[in-house]
Amino acid sequence: MKRLAPYLLILPGGLWLLIFLVVPMVFMASVSTQEGDIINGFVQTFDFSVYGDALTRYQTQFLRSVGYGLVGTVVSIAMAYPVAYWIAFRGGSRKSTYLLLVLLPFFVSFVLRTVSWKFLLADDGLLLSPLKSMGLVAQDFHVLQTTVAVIGGLVYNYLPFMILPIYVALERIDPRVVEAAQDLYAARSQAFTKVVLPLSLPGVFAGVLMTFVPMTADYVNAGILGGPSNTMIGNIIQTEYLVNTDYPTAAALSFTLMAVMLVGIFAYARALGTENVLEAAAR
Amino acid sequence: MTEIQAGSAEEGAAVAAPSSPRVPAIELSGVVKEYLAQGEVVQAVKGVTLSIAGGEFFSLLGPSGCGKTTTMRMIAGFEDPSRGTVRLHGQDVTGVPPNRRDVNMVFQSYALFPHMNVWENVAFGLRRRKVAEADIRRRVGEMLEIVDLTGREKRRPREMSGGQQQRVALARALVNNPRALLLDEPLGALDLKLRQAMQIELKRIQREVGITFVYVTHDQSEALTMSDRIAVMNDGLVEQLAAPREIYERPATAFVAGFIGTSNLLDGTVEESTGGRAVLRAGYEGRILVEGGTHAVGDHVAVTVRPEKITISAEEPEGDVSAVRGTVSEVVYLGLYNSYAVRLADGAEITVFQQNALDSTSTAERGEAVWLSWQPRHSYVIGS
Incomplete structure (x- = not known):
């Protein structure tokens, strides 16, 4: 009984993942190599050409998604690091209040917040109409339906996922270690680059995992804030699945996206010298 | 180097x-x-x-x-x-x-x-x-x-x-x-x-x-x-x-x-003061001798004495030493030495360490009335 206890404890979570993650994935993998349509039904043909066709057809959206994900991640690091640093080292007794503020947007629905951005940034919206009436920006100037709006939305929605892991990593740094660096003739900037930054990299790494993956796969921001030239691969998958009911193509695109991101992440982990991705993410 | x-x-x-x-x-x-x-x-x-x-x-x-x-x-x-x-x-x-x-x-x-x-x-x-x-x-x-x-x-x-x-x-x-x-x-x-x-x-x-x-x-x-x-x-x-x-x-x-080691704090009033030596009396039987310094008769003086400088004896010691009378309230055996707590008539408790030498004669039991004595140079006057 005692030896079984650990297995019994992981049973609920394990079953949950098996039923709701593994089974659907196997099912979708099978769908991706089927042929047919929704009216006449689908037949398994093990034809893998759908992968090549889908990739060729939606190459642009694929590259755009990875590009948006990369830019969004870099912008997030640049914005999140100072915030996390400030809370960790200057937050004092109000640290938890500041963390709550960072998490506050999660109390409002993701879609609702993105839609409110649409009102805010619309051509005659709260931000642009006063600027236009004051003549500060051109009448035909617009923010919506641009790359900037989509990446801005992505960064806004996933920023807390970058701030929190960096904060946790910084918070765990013993201030005495920073003092030791200064005592050993490091100027403030050197104490940061030689000690604080390297010690916080696991947090940055975890933050990148937690933002790059969902940003690249996101379709809400491109759908609400972007225009036809901002379509991401998530939007394509959604359209293929729900509008065109071309299940094999949608499934093939999903698996390709997953493969691309897994390969990318492992390459990134290798390049950063982190032996174990999961360990780094857990720290 | x-x-x-x-x-x-x-x-x-x-x-x-x-x-x-x-x-x-x-x-x-x-x-x-x-x-x-x-x-x-x-x-x-x-x-x-x-x-x-x-x-x-x-x-x-x-x-x-x-x-x-x-x-x-x-x-x-x-x-x-x-x-x-x-x-x-x-x-x-x-x-x-x-x-x-x-x-x-x-x-x-x-x-x-x-x-x-x-x-x-x-x-x-x-x-x-x-x-x-x-x-x-x-x-x-x-x-x-x-x-x-x-x-x-x-x-x-x-x-x-x-x-x-x-x-x-x-x-x-x-x-x-x-x-x-x-x-x-x-x-x-x-x-x-x-x-x-x-x-x-x-x-x-x-x-x-x-x-x-x-x-x-x-x-x-x-x-x-x-x-x-x-x-x-x-x-x-x-x-x-x-x-x-x-x-x-x-x-x-x-x-x-x-703070440094164990120390006994005693105080008394100067009764005699001659030739750089003062005799203090307090609310218990005995006297404390202090060397050096100038103390006027009637001054209130505090001294410290280290526990290992004090000797326990049953009889009142002879000669030029500080000697005070008290009752043993606690004896703790610590291997190398015994630690005694001796209560004086005014309620002060004095700690005494006596080394456990082979021929140790200065052993006292709990409740026993004893004399504590030490050399005048071991009374250190404490600044106020």
Whole structure:
């Protein structure tokens, strides 16, 4: 009984993942190599050409998604690091209040917040109409339906996922270690680059995992804030699945996206010298 | 160790002054440190003036919150004094940041860089000062030899024992050949045996490198064993600054007497005072003899007596000794010696240590009425 206890404890979570993650994935993998349509039904043909066709057809959206994900991640690091640093080292007794503020947007629905951005940034919206009436920006100037709006939305929605892991990593740094660096003739900037930054990299790494993956796969921001030239691969998958009911193509695109991101992440982990991705993410 | 000391010439980045034996290594004058805590000004250090000679092993000793660590942090440059000046080798460094001070610190929890191996940790300071790579290799190698860590260069701090981490911290500071090494309770995290071994080790290293050590501790036995001189601090002030023997044998204040070892505090009124000797009487049978000083008849005087200086006897002792009468209230057998608690008529309790010698005749039982006696020179008058 005692030896079984650990297995019994992981049973609920394990079953949950098996039923709701593994089974659907196997099912979708099978769908991706089927042929047919929704009216006449689908037949398994093990034809893998759908992968090549889908990739060729939606190459642009694929590259755009990875590009948006990369830019969004870099912008997030640049914005999140100072915030996390400030809370960790200057937050004092109000640290938890500041963390709550960072998490506050999660109390409002993701879609609702993105839609409110649409009102805010619309051509005659709260931000642009006063600027236009004051003549500060051109009448035909617009923010919506641009790359900037989509990446801005992505960064806004996933920023807390970058701030929190960096904060946790910084918070765990013993201030005495920073003092030791200064005592050993490091100027403030050197104490940061030689000690604080390297010690916080696991947090940055975890933050990148937690933002790059969902940003690249996101379709809400491109759908609400972007225009036809901002379509991401998530939007394509959604359209293929729900509008065109071309299940094999949608499934093939999903698996390709997953493969691309897994390969990318492992390459990134290798390049950063982190032996174990999961360990780094857990720290 | 001449090779290591020769290294200081190339380290122009830090504040350095020509060293002269007459200029103290460290000089604090009228140093005050005030904090603002919940809208109130709190003085952590209330005016410390002291000077530490080059090559000295100097201890700042006191209970937690006495200001010893703050004093050390002002020498290191982590805190700026609210008033007063800090001088290193004659040069005023008040307000100079820690990275530009030629002193290094060994932190209480070692504060080793967890992402660097032993070698990188020790080389950190030399790298920041842009010492040539060949010199770094030589000096780090030599220093690891001194602290007996040769062959462990590639280890990470978390893969090492507490004692080894301690030696890495020591090497990391000493390799820079600083004007002074500041040690903040460096042995606090080690177990007793290792601590005693490290005390001897520290003393050996200090003799070997000839660098001024400033040692912060709350452990009186540690301070007594290792130091050339000790500053006993209490409530932000230095109570006594003297050599260990002097501190122990002649505590200047009641606080020092109580903090260092076990001590008995007695007081009485001067009854006679002739030829540099006074006789005190108090609310119990007997007399206390005090040597030296001038005490007028009727003065109230407090003295301390160390427990091991007192003899217990059943009969009133003869001769020129202090002798007081009391009742044994407790006897504790401690192997090497017995510890007696003897209650005097006025309620004061006196601790007495009697060594368990083979022919020990001076044994007393609980409840027994006894005489306690000691030589006049063992009564130390405490400043008020």
